[in-house]
Amino acid sequence: MTDSARAYFDSFLGMAGGPGRRARDFAGKVREDLRTGSEQVREHGTRTAADVGRLLRAELDAGLTRLGVATQADLDDLNLRLEHSEEQIRDLRIRLAEAEARANAASAKPAQQAEPRAAGTPSPAPDATMEPIDDEEDEDA
Numbered sequence: 001m002t003d004s005a006r007a008y009f010d011s012f013l014g015m016a017g018g019p020g021r022r023a024r025d026f027a028g029k030v031r032e033d034l035r036t037g038s039e040q041v042r043e044h045g046t047r048t049a050a051d052v053g054r055l056l057r058a059e060l061d062a063g064l065t066r067l068g069v070a071t072q073a074d075l076d077d078l079n080l081r082l083e084h085s086e087e088q089i090r091d092l093r094i095r096l097a098e099a100e101a102r103a104n105a106a107s108a109k110p111a112q113q114a115e116p117r118a119a120g121t122p123s124p125a126p127d128a129t130m131e132p133i134d135d136e137e138d139e140d141a
Helices: 001-066 072-114 136-141
Strands: none
Touching: none
16 A cells, blocks of 8 residues: 555656646746846835935925025025135135234334434335235136
């Protein structure tokens, strides 16, 4: 009985061998298709969410502009221009302080030289050299 059951079982598995293999191959293909499909859906969903966010931002900015309200991009641009202007002012203040120091030093030298001279000799005029401000020409253009 065991031998006949084994024979029956072997013949049954022999018949199911080809279709079983095809079923396993088909299941593997379906699994792979589902995996790639789910990855594509996830990527598409991410792109769609980003696109909707950009579209919403553009519409909101357009609406604020029509109302005359500054957008974040406008504020960022103004902040950059303000920082640039503050840096220029700092540079100009430094140059002004240096020019004043040179002018004071130049006026102090003739006064020190005038003391040993005779009363009848005129003292030479102080050399006041101030550098022109180049940045003002750039801003006007």
